[in-house]
Amino acid sequence: MDKLIKARTTELRKERNRFAALAFVWGDLLLELDGDFRIVFASGASDGILGRRPQDLAGKLFTGLLAKQFRPLVTEMLHVARRRGRMDNIQVRFAQRNELLSPPVSMSGYFLPDLGDHFFVALRVAINALPPEVVGSIQRDNSTGLLDEESLSKVVTERLVAQRETGTEHKFTLMTLNAFDPLCKRMEQIERNELMASVGAFLRAHSVAGDTAGRLGAEQFGMLHRPDVPIGDLEKRIEECVRDADPKGIGVEVSSTVTDFTTDVIPPGDLARGVLYSIRRFCDHQEHGFTFSRLMGQTGNLVNSTFSAMQDFGKRVDRLKFDVVYQPIVRLPNGEIHHFEALVRFHDDDGKLIPTQELIAFAEQVNMIHRLDLAMLRRSLKWIKSQLETGITVRVAVNISGHSLSNPDFCRSAVALFERNHETLQQLMIEITETSEIRDIDNAARWIARFREFGIEICLDDFGTGASNFRYLSAMDVDYVKVDGESIRQSMKTIKGQAFMRSLVELCHDIDVEVVGEMIETDQMRDLITKAGFDFAQGYLFGKPEADISLYWRDRAERRS
Structure with missing residues (x-):
């Protein structure tokens, strides 16, 4: 009997370890909860999701960390998991410090009665989530797979709205591949398509959610990204890629301009219009002739500057x-x-x-x-x-x-x-x-x-x-x-x-x-x-x-x- 119990326990531990390994492939944070839904073990990126270090989570009531509107849902799902053995993928958000919310988080897991009636939960930041109406309207550049100008502005707007709730910061980089268009025209179609796809992949991989980059012109590309993205290294990698693809081995010179794309409290409708206008003017590399408040010089916050001008313009017009x-x-x-x-x-x-x-x-x-x-x-x-x-x-x-x-x-x-x-x-x-x-x-x-x-x-x-x-x-x-x-x-x-x-x-x-x-x-x-x-x-x-x-x-x- 002892051998059977020992063998069963070993098998359950292997299953738990297997779940932990798979959970880290799928998710960002793994939690083990006791029968009262309190955390007994945490490992992974808890700072970004829960706003606390893993070692500070022991003994905390898991449902108490959730945003209030998600507590009844998750409590019920945990009770269901106790009966069914598993919890299906659901999307939740957590309350962080300073009254901020976490990004949308996908939550999955299962319940093991043979391991002390514990729950094993994997969490993954669902930063790719976009409203269905935005997803349905997205248009892409056929050559690079990147978003077109208007689609990029829509997706950037959604990211900026989410940024207010999570407290994260983003920057927007305009990248120009000088002489890229004539290079593409002298390449064979197959090689040109491969190069376009590679450039698109480089930019998407470094953008927010892996898909907040767009083609804004024949030689201009833009992407929303985290402040710690090494733009200089990315420029060099793209230059090397283009040079290797160039039949003459010449390549292009890549130049970038970075601006803030954070936002104050801007209504979503105005934000959407301001983002599109900001991207277009940023691509123009032009100072505005009419700057009620020195609108959109290439320093400072581009979207907020645009919105400031919109507010000023609206007040002047209405009065x-x-x-x-x-x-x-x-x-x-x-x-x-x-x-x-x-x-x-x-x-x-x-x-x-x-x-x-x-x-x-x-x-x-x-x-x-x-x-x-x-x-x-x-x-x-x-x-x-x-x-x-x-x-x-x-x-x-x-x-x-x-x-x-x-x-x-x-x-x-x-x-x-x-x-x-x-x-x-x-x-x-x-x-x-x-x-x-x-x-x-x-x-x-x-x-x-x-x-x-x-x-x-x-x-x-x-x-x-x-x-x-x-x-x-x-x-x-x-x-x-x-x-x-x-x-x-x-x-x-x-x-x-x-x-x-x-x-x-x-x-x-x-x-x-x-x-x-x-x-x-x-x-x-x-x-x-x-x-x-x-x-x-x-x-x-x-x-x-x-x-x-x-x-x-x-x-x-x-x-x-």
Whole structure:
């Protein structure tokens, strides 16, 4: 009998040891619990998961270390394991010091009644866990297997949200393989594919969760990683790999730029927009011309700097803390002012004018352009009302981004604004700009029709020779089109181009749409568009943008005298 007991005990110990060995292959931390769920043995990476050293865990109640919301689940699973002998893989989180939570942790184990009714539990950090909607939307670069730009921004956002709860820190490295694109083009396809796969593997292996790296351009790659990743060593290994694959043995020079990608308390929606914008600007290697708070110099925290600028921009917009100037649009051929275009102006902390195109690009890329557009509508209606009260009747055109027309909240807010300002709407016009392509043209057309019900005339801005312009003109009911100045200049250089421009004007007139020529700066350009049949013109020849439109009345009076 003693031999049987001894043999059984030896067999159980071997099974326990076998589980321990396999557990360390699978997991990061192994725990042995007694029948009361108290820890009697711990080995592995307990600091990162439980926030305590292994030697400090003895006697601790295991369920007491869990985050509160997971305690009932794990307690029940342990009771089930007592009956069934094993515990299936479940995901839990632990409470750490400073009110932080551990990363998501996968938990498995089994119960051995012959070894003192003890539980054996293996824990593994489940850092690869992503929400199903993110996983389902991920797109990859076919050559390297790395995430594309937008997918990388989504995954980085998820990692940064998790980072807040775990207290971990990450950095983002932009790696440029100089002359990599021409090297790949001169390689055979099989060798090129192998090289691409190798570069992708290097970056993924050093990134957070082994899959937070992306290809951002022909020669640019980015990855989110722990601060202790040896970037210099990684550069050398990639250089060696590329040199060995290069038929000429030359290879490439790898250069890297590292920035912080930690975050303060940023709402997830804003964080997602800020991360994508930050990655794009980081790749540009450019200082911003508009830095409300010295936005995104290549030092400091990139995402937090972006979000700081987003907050500042949002406050200025919502409080109407920006300037507006007005440029005249005149009727041809007599040059009488028909209406003014309202143009927004922002200044940085030093009082320097921010280039409008950079400002618009920023607002569109962080999905805040609709707030600016709505603010401009509010500001313009308020201004029109003040002019009417002084006896001045003036029409004003406000720019609305195609991006805003895709935002139902903006469109509903605009309608509500119009309903409160019926007395000023006859003086309001809207110019639809194409800085951002309108994806759902039918939906945009429905909102434009709704705006026109208030008596607001619509102008399609930036109209040139692109196919999308004609799709918009066909689908949307508009009153004017404004032909891009560069298109006019190019067309007027040749007889064929001038004929095309006349045909364009005739087409618009056939569908009761009037035509505006912009960026008209010389008498010759004015004469050419007049002969082509343009109805209106805008440009420095007729007046620069001014904050005070009375300057135009005084200028006209002076010329008459």
